[in-house]
Amino acid sequence: MTKSNPGNYFEDFQPGMEIVHATPLTLSAGDVSLYRALTGSRHALYSAETFAAANGFPALPVDPLLAFHIVFGKTVPDISLNAVANLGYAEGKFLKPVYPGDTLTSVSEVIGVKENSNGKTGVVWVRTRGENQNGETVLSYVRWVMVHKKDAASAAPDTVIPDLPGAVAASDLAAPNYADWNDALAGSNWRFGDYEVGEKIDHVDGMTVEEAEHQIATRLYQNTAKVHFDAHAQKDSRFGKRLIYGGVVISIARALSFNGLESAAQMLAINAGTHAGPLFAGDTIYAWSEVLDKAELSANTGALRLRLVAGKNHPCSDFPLRGEDGKYDPDVLLDFDYWAAIPI
Structure with missing residues (x-):
């Protein structure tokens, strides 16, 4: 017993x-700082309390x-x-x-x-x-x-x-109020009207994930899945070693998307998501995004529906999303569909 x-x-x-x-x-504020350290997130809305306050938040969210x-x-x-x-x-x-x-x-x-x-x-x-x-x-x-x-x-x-549903309706999104968005502090003057449906953005930067980093991240989330921690138990598994939690891929890919989507800071909804392939310590994540849809939420705030695709170990321009058999390319890690708020 x-x-x-x-x-x-x-x-x-x-x-x-x-x-x-x-x-x-x-x-705690320490959790927020640790998350930033593990992902490299640079969005001003989650970095500066003064910036957040100017856009309707009573504290740093x-x-x-x-x-x-x-x-x-x-x-x-x-x-x-x-x-x-x-x-x-x-x-x-x-x-x-x-x-x-x-x-x-x-x-x-x-x-x-x-x-x-x-x-x-x-x-x-x-x-x-x-x-x-x-x-x-x-x-x-x-x-x-x-x-x-x-x-x-x-x-x-x-x-x-x-x-x-295939996607969360734009009318169901909890709209923020970006009344005093500062382009210079956000890092870009690209706003809602500057993005077109069908546009693809290569986020260029890559990030290599080390063994200790992904374990600290997963412990921060109190995720106890054996495949992420127990190396001994994974010796006889399909891959023979620990897998990196898919949420680590989501967050790092999202952080990388800052380069090109600097002002699309606030995630409003997750429409769909697929962990297409495994990531291991020592692999490097790259990412690109496609604009799937747009919606005006208020006089000063809109939303972009974005497809975020992450791959590993070579720039995104070097591999197809899917092979001739219709399956994901072996180096594709993530196919993630979400709504993000952006100033108009």
């Missing part, structure tokens, strides 16, 4: 099941992706400790700003299950919400993950696949 948590297996998940995840976390990783990390022991892979994201909404001093908790609802044809694994869909100390939902998202069965002989559950 053991008191330790073995994690949930596919058979343990049932549609309608609600899971309150352990360990609330109070975010936490980067929405840091809040997302904290909320996500709490779900790992219950949702994906026995996962094969995290498959995708949808319907992510950043509803309220998070500030140092706020305490975040996570709650998930199982909204879908489907056993795979091999009878050994299944896919689980969950909708997770992050709440602050006042019980307010600050963000929510859907993700689906492939999870091992504990007993391959156990009966398959009834298949339930949620109907998810």
Whole structure:
């Protein structure tokens, strides 16, 4: 008999099941600084309290992706400790700003299950919400993950696949008010009207991820997934070594996008996301973005729908997104669709 948590297996998940995840976390200014150190983020909105105050924030806000990783990390022991892979994201909404001093908790609802044809694994869909100390939902998202069965002989559950939108509607975005945006301090005079649908931007810069860095980042998020930490357990795995948490790729690619999207600082929603390939310590991330759509949110603030693609170990201009077989190029790491606010 053991008191330790073995994690949930596919058979343990049932549609309608609600899971309150352990360990609330109070975010501090130190967490914000550490996140900046690990990602290289340079957006003025998350770097300078004076800049944030000029644009309607009562204090320096936490980067929405840091809040997302904290909320996500709490779900790992219950949702994906026995996962094969995290498959995708949808319907992510950043509803309220998070500030140092706020305490975040996570709650998930199982909204879908489907056993795979091999009878050994299944896919689980969950909708997770992050709440602050006042019980307010600050963000929510859907993700689906492939999870091992504990007993391959156990009966398959009834298949339930949620109907998810292809994108968050612009009318559902929580619009900020960029009343006093300073182009010089932001680092660019490119605004809403300067970007065209279909435009692609090569962010040029690369960042090599070292072993210690990705482990510190994942620990910051309290993500306990074995594939990121336990080198001994990964010796007999498919890759034979630790994988870097996909959220590290998202955040570094997003930080790299500063070069060309300096004023598209605030992430408003996650429409879709695929971790297309693995990243390992010593690999270098590069990124490019495509403008998929635009929407005016107010008189002084608009939103860009952006596709952020990250690859590894050579500049983005050197590899195709997909091969002739339609599959992602082996060096593609991330295909991520999101909305970001930008001044008009």
